[in-house]
């Protein structure tokens with residue numbers, strides 16, 4: 140390949156890349172939604188059957204205290220958690236619950252499980268106005 | 275002469291020493307009403323025989339981890355309630371246990387729960403909860419505690435205990451195993467669950483039982499689920515609630531006391547006052563906290579404070595019930611939070627929170 144043709148294909152890539160980056164189809168949107176729904180669904184399984192997924196060590200499940208993920212208030216995070224004395228994210232509070240009531244080990248913040256739990260919590264709270272910082 | 279709660283002593287001073295040995299240290303810091311000799315004497319002189327107290331412990335959810343290991347948190351809740359109830363002065367006439375003694379109805383859980391309850395110094399009556407029932411349809415529970423529904427009379431009040439957590443036979447039979455059925459019913463928000471009901475056979479029994487009772491005799495009915503419809507999605511609900519209410523309608527003074535909801539609720543429907551009781555295990559969110567569904571918490575209810583998860587026992591507790599001339603005052607002993615009293619107000623004809631009915635606080639807002 141000549142030097143010129145490399146430059147040309149580079150330019151072509153840029154041009155087409157530009158076009159493709161901003162273009163998506165209905166099918167794409169459906170697929171992406173399905174990806175989210177699958178994560179939320181996995182989150183629900185973790186929520187209900189926390190013990191079989193080994194989130195904790197004492198058979199306690201998230202759903203025992205939080206039916207339909209209520210009293211998790213995802214719309215209020217990040218917020219100042221008075222008991223911890225600092226502003227924390229929802230994921231940190233999820234880990235707090237895993238460590239304490241569930242007597243388990245904290246999840247990595249970017250783990251598939253943590254993301255799934257957050258997806259489920261948010262999906263049960265659709266339509267609620269964002270209220271970051273609200274106590 | 276009505277006995278005022280503020281004049282009662284909850285814990286006798288002499289008992290505090292013994293209590294400290296049994297209980298988490300924080301208990302001795304809890305301030306209860308002061309005993310006043312004069313007030314106690316006056317109440318006695320008035321000689322109102324229908325005034326008495328009973329204690330109510332509910333929703334312990336004793337949960338087996340494996341072998342003889344049980345969830346410490348729930349064990350502590352029940353142990354503490356029993357130890358505190360034992361210190362109640364004046365002594366309660368009896369204790370009610372409001373159902374959900376176990377989590378999955380296992381023999382190990384019910385045995386372990388019964389063992390903790392055996393430390394209770396008073397005669398105890400039990401109500402069936404769904405967590406006790408759906409593994410073996412109540413067989414193990416019956417062996418331990420007796421009949422699933424019954425009535426008794428005490429100091430001029432007719433007491434009724436119902437098993438209100440029955441459901442359709444077709445649902446009971448659709449699961450591949452008994453444990454699968456239990457697990458499906460144990461999930462509060464499980465869409466594959468089934469609505470609770472008292473059922474025709476029991477309603478027939480209730481009608482016959484009530485036929486023998488004078489309409490002026492106060493009736494207090496205990497059930498696990500609310501005999502009113504609050505939120506079907508979590509079974510804060512009894513499918514044939516109206517039919518049971520109709521049977522209670524001819525009576526002048528009727529109170530229904532229920533567990534299952536793990537939170538303070540109260541209501542007045544016609545002649546019937548409703549009071550819920552707290553769980554010793556964990557609190558549940560108020561149903562209006564679920565933004566995707568509609569529910570109808572009685573407007574009368576001033577909710578308890580939002581729970582602080584960093585206090586393991588917050589928004590859990592037990593209660594003692596004062597029965598005064600046939601109507602009740604439910605005194606909620608909330609570990610790690612301010613105690614609450616919901617008392618029948620003769621002037622307005624409904625149960626009311628004695629402190630917060632007309633002035634709610636920010637902490638009582640649930641969203």
Ligand SMILES: [Fe+2]
Nearest residue numbers: 333374534553
């Ligand atoms: Fe319960």
Ligand SMILES: [Fe+2]
Nearest residue numbers: 374403404534
């Ligand atoms: Fe229940």
